Amino acid sequence: MLPDLTQYLWIAWLVLALLFVIIELVTLEFTFLMLAGGTLIGGLGVNLLGGPWWAQVLAAAVISALLLFTIRPLLLRALRRSSRLQPTNVDALYGIGGRVMAPFVEGAGSVKLDNGETWTARLAVADPGLVAGSRVTVTAVRGATVEVTPADPPPSAAADAATDRSAE
Numbered sequence: 001m002l003p004d005l006t007q008y009l010w011i012a013w014l015v016l017a018l019l020f021v022i023i024e025l026v027t028l029e030f031t032f033l034m035l036a037g038g039t040l041i042g043g044l045g046v047n048l049l050g051g052p053w054w055a056q057v058l059a060a061a062v063i064s065a066l067l068l069f070t071i072r073p074l075l076l077r078a079l080r081r082s083s084r085l086q087p088t089n090v091d092a093l094y095g096i097g098g099r100v101m102a103p104f105v106e107g108a109g110s111v112k113l114d115n116g117e118t119w120t121a122r123l124a125v126a127d128p129g130l131v132a133g134s135r136v137t138v139t140a141v142r143g144a145t146v147e148v149t150p151a152d153p154p155p156s157a158a159a160d161a162a163t164d165r166s167a168e
Contacts, residue, residue: 006053013044013056030072038064090141097151100134111136111148119146 020036042059051059087094098113104123109130111121123130124139124147135151 009053009056010044010047013039013047013060017044030075031068034067034072035064037067038062093138093141093146096138098136098138098146098148100130100132100136103132104130111146113138113146120144121146121148123147124149 017036017039020032020039024030024032024036038060042061042063043056046056046059092115093113096113096115098111098119098121100109100121101112101118102110104121107123109121109123110118112118121136122142122145130136130150136148137151138146139149140147
């Protein structure tokens with residue numbers, strides 16, 4: 001009188017795969033995703049081909065193990081390789097260059113950074129005589145003010161200056 005429950009086993013495989021996917025969304029380590037793949041490919045696949053329940057369980061276990069030990073390490077390696085930290089917001093300003101927009105008066109002035117933003121600036125060192133157009137480098141950010149130092153001249157400009165001095 002009772003129906004044969006193995007004829008509804010495909011529903012159990014779908015529910016189990018869905019449960020594994022939901023758990024994977026919480027853990028994000030690809031472990032339960034591999035189990036869900038084994039459940040769908042092995043368990044449900046053998047079920048749809050008409051295999052007995054023990055063959056379905058065996059196929060799900062074997063395919064899950066294969067996915068866990070072959071595909072998962074490759075996915076984790078690819079995920080970790082591409083996750084280089086990118087500085088954003090204020091962290092991206094450290095070391096960026098800029099030009100003096102307004103001369104520094106009592107250590108305070110205005111600079112336009114290479115990213116196009118104009119900031120209020122303070123000198124990190126004693127007044128080096130920066131004029132409008134001089135190159136500076138950001139050393140710190142203090143609220144809405146950047147702390148700057150004079151930028152080193154490019155190597156070619158330093159070599160040209162040394163050549164000019166030796167010619168005299």
